[in-house]
Amino acid sequence: MTISTRLTELLGIEHPVILAPMAAVSGGALAAAVSQAGGLGLIGGGYGDPDWIDAQYAAAGNARIGAGFITWSLAQRPDALDRVLRRSPVAVMLSFGDPTPFATTVRNAGAKLICQVQTIEDARVAAAAGADVIVAQGTEAGGHGGTRTTMSLVPPVVDAVAPIPVAAAGGIADGRGLAAALSLGAAGALLGTRFYATVEALGHPAAKSRLVASGGADTVRTSVFDVVRELAWPGQWTGRALRNAFVRRWAGREDELRADLQGAIGAFREAVRTDNFDEAAIMAGEGLDLIGAIEPAAAVLDRLVMDAEDTLRRTAATCR
Amino acid sequence: MTISTRLTELLGIEHPVILAPMAAVSGGALAAAVSQAGGLGLIGGGYGDPDWIDAQYAAAGNARIGAGFITWSLAQRPDALDRVLRRSPVAVMLSFGDPTPFATTVRNAGAKLICQVQTIEDARVAAAAGADVIVAQGTEAGGHGGTRTTMSLVPPVVDAVAPIPVAAAGGIADGRGLAAALSLGAAGALLGTRFYATVEALGHPAAKSRLVASGGADTVRTSVFDVVRELAWPGQWTGRALRNAFVRRWAGREDELRADLQGAIGAFREAVRTDNFDEAAIMAGEGLDLIGAIEPAAAVLDRLVMDAEDTLRRTAATCR
Numbered sequence: 001m002t003i004s005t006r007l008t009e010l011l012g013i014e015h016p017v018i019l020a021p022m023a024a025v026s027g028g029a030l031a032a033a034v035s036q037a038g039g040l041g042l043i044g045g046g047y048g049d050p051d052w053i054d055a056q057y058a059a060a061g062n063a064r065i066g067a068g069f070i071t072w073s074l075a076q077r078p079d080a081l082d083r084v085l086r087r088s089p090v091a092v093m094l095s096f097g098d099p100t101p102f103a104t105t106v107r108n109a110g111a112k113l114i115c116q117v118q119t120i121e122d123a124r125v126a127a128a129a130g131a132d133v134i135v136a137q138g139t140e141a142g143g144h145g146g147t148r149t150t151m152s153l154v155p156p157v158v159d160a161v162a163p164i165p166v167a168a169a170g171g172i173a174d175g176r177g178l179a180a181a182l183s184l185g186a187a188g189a190l191l192g193t194r195f196y197a198t199v200e201a202l203g204h205p206a207a208k209s210r211l212v213a214s215g216g217a218d219t220v221r222t223s224v225f226d227v228v229r230e231l232a233w234p235g236q237w238t239g240r241a242l243r244n245a246f247v248r249r250w251a252g253r254e255d256e257l258r259a260d261l262q263g264a265i266g267a268f269r270e271a272v273r274t275d276n277f278d279e280a281a282i283m284a285g286e287g288l289d290l291i292g293a294i295e296p297a298a299a300v301l302d303r304l305v306m307d308a309e310d311t312l313r314r315t316a317a318t319c320r
Numbered sequence: 321m322t323i324s325t326r327l328t329e330l331l332g333i334e335h336p337v338i339l340a341p342m343a344a345v346s347g348g349a350l351a352a353a354v355s356q357a358g359g360l361g362l363i364g365g366g367y368g369d370p371d372w373i374d375a376q377y378a379a380a381g382n383a384r385i386g387a388g389f390i391t392w393s394l395a396q397r398p399d400a401l402d403r404v405l406r407r408s409p410v411a412v413m414l415s416f417g418d419p420t421p422f423a424t425t426v427r428n429a430g431a432k433l434i435c436q437v438q439t440i441e442d443a444r445v446a447a448a449a450g451a452d453v454i455v456a457q458g459t460e461a462g463g464h465g466g467t468r469t470t471m472s473l474v475p476p477v478v479d480a481v482a483p484i485p486v487a488a489a490g491g492i493a494d495g496r497g498l499a500a501a502l503s504l505g506a507a508g509a510l511l512g513t514r515f516y517a518t519v520e521a522l523g524h525p526a527a528k529s530r531l532v533a534s535g536g537a538d539t540v541r542t543s544v545f546d547v548v549r550e551l552a553w554p555g556q557w558t559g560r561a562l563r564n565a566f567v568r569r570w571a572g573r574e575d576e577l578r579a580d581l582q583g584a585i586g587a588f589r590e591a592v593r594t595d596n597f598d599e600a601a602i603m604a605g606e607g608l609d610l611i612g613a614i615e616p617a618a619a620v621l622d623r624l625v626m627d628a629e630d631t632l633r634r635t636a637a638t639c640r
């Protein structure tokens with residue numbers, strides 16, 4: 001049994017579930033595991049380090065996967081896209097910036113173009129650029145994102161870009177969330193944090209343990225990690241992360257952090273080097289309340305789809 | 321045809337839809353219209369003006385309705401609750417504060433106790449207080465609310481308070497949203513902004529026109545209207561309103577507003593008196609993108625339920 005939608009048809013996958021290309025988390029092993037379990041795994045190309053991407057493609061073996069990039073960063077080093085396209089990815093996902101300059105290159109290489117957006121306006125831009133799939137990402141998502149919520153953003157995006165299939169992202173971590181995404185008019189869902197909490201995800205076991213121990217209320221949208229990492233994120237996107245000691249110290253005091261940046265950077269890098277997650281960032285979304293264990297990605301995906309099917313049948317039975 | 325859930329059974333209503341008790345908007349005519357169309361109408365008791373509530377109960381005729389209050393404000397004038405309970409309301413909804421001191425009074429009067437919460441922790445408090453229904457309200461909701469989103473808040477609240485039925489609130493404005501609420505595990509939905517944009521809602525036609533002309537991105541959570549109205553809202557709750565000239569002038573400058581309060585209050589009251597909505601508040605939620613016209617409440621509710629049924633059947637058919 002599975003759930004068949006325009007997304008599964010278009011991408012040639014069994015289940016309407018896409019792995020979010022989380023930078024430094026969605027490596028080749030996780031992407032391969034998600035694809036082999038029937039979803040679509042995307043390597044987290046992030047800021048576009050070609051050697052890291054090569055290594056992760058090697059780790060994925062011959063699994064049928066794709067990759068994702070941060071668009072404004074890719075614009076500064078477009079060679080990373082070329083390296084990925086030579087791998088014949090199923091799809092390339094672009095987020096956070098205008099996809100138009102890359103759209104023809106991606107599609108001419110035979111890859112599907114997935115564009116993630118945070119506003120209705122950007123959904124229209126992505127549709128005009130030729131996106132094959134549009135991901136409508138709510139503010140509850142982990143990592144970078146905007147201010148609109150999944151519940152209120154997905155339906156108007158679906159209406160604005162029809163008939164392009166939409167995947168919902170943000171706050172989805174179980175079968176109920178996937179079923180809700182389909183109810184909102186999406187043809188599937190993109191999940192990040194739920195797959196971070198898997199055996200195959202990159203990341204330190206202590207970071208994953210914190211995901212299991214935390215709830216959505218322990219996360220916050222903030223720019224402090226972008227400031228200390230000297231990343232030039234445009235102001236409309238902030239990163240949702242666990243509220244640790246570093247966040248508590250600097251959130252709301254970003255100007256002071258910038259003024260004392262050289263001192264802070266040294267301490268932050270040392271925290272990253274020593275896996276000190278009171279200081280180093282753990283990006284995570286509000287779906288954390290639904291995550292109870294670190295499991296193999298296939299077990300997560302199997303249960304997700306089975307529970308979504310149960311939910312869809314149960315709710316349809318309320319119509320009398 | 322309709323959608324039958326534990327919420328419809330418990331409240332003795334036809335459709336699993338509750339009118340949010342919007343202060344100064346959900347008057348007797350709107351509450352009666354929603355109840356007569358098969359939902360549950362709640363008068364917006366707000367800060368607890370007993371004479372206003374009496375007038376609205378008169379406007380509702382003998383419709384089977386209830387009322388809602390702002391809990392922290394009700395604690396300062398509990399006589400308003402007694403006035404409502406003498407009307408034999410179907411239900412009393414309490415939001416924003418500890419419902420425990422009022423729970424026995426409400427239930428002993430034969431009314432169902434509906435408690436609206438914005439966190440999992442407060443859901444547990446409401447359950448322990450004896451709530452018959454718990455409304456899990458996401459940050460996308462219009463008017464006052466918290467920070468968690470509907471998509472990520474509803475499932476863990478459902479799990480935390482089972483078997484108490486949960487209604488989802490925030491960002492729900494069409495049948496897809498109602499279907500999504502049921503998918504998330506809720507037994508129904510509570511809608512505010514969608515019913516504000518109806519013929520029967522209180523409020524100036526110019527305010528309602530702005531609802532139709534605006535989108536969810538035109539709303540923002542802010543305390544500026546609480547400051548200028550000298551309302552002692554606890555800090556965890558802000559009001560989602562249209563971003564008008566007053567918001568643009570004062571948001572982020574609340575301390576300056578407080579310092580110049582007497583001057584600002586006079587101008588603000590004049591704006592309210594003259595229906596100048598560049599300055600006066602229009603509370604509204606992120607669901608605005610889905611609202612295209614001012615309609616009778618019954619037309620809204622009928623279409624909402626019909627579309628939700630279509631959605632539930634369509635999504636169930638994706639299981640193969």
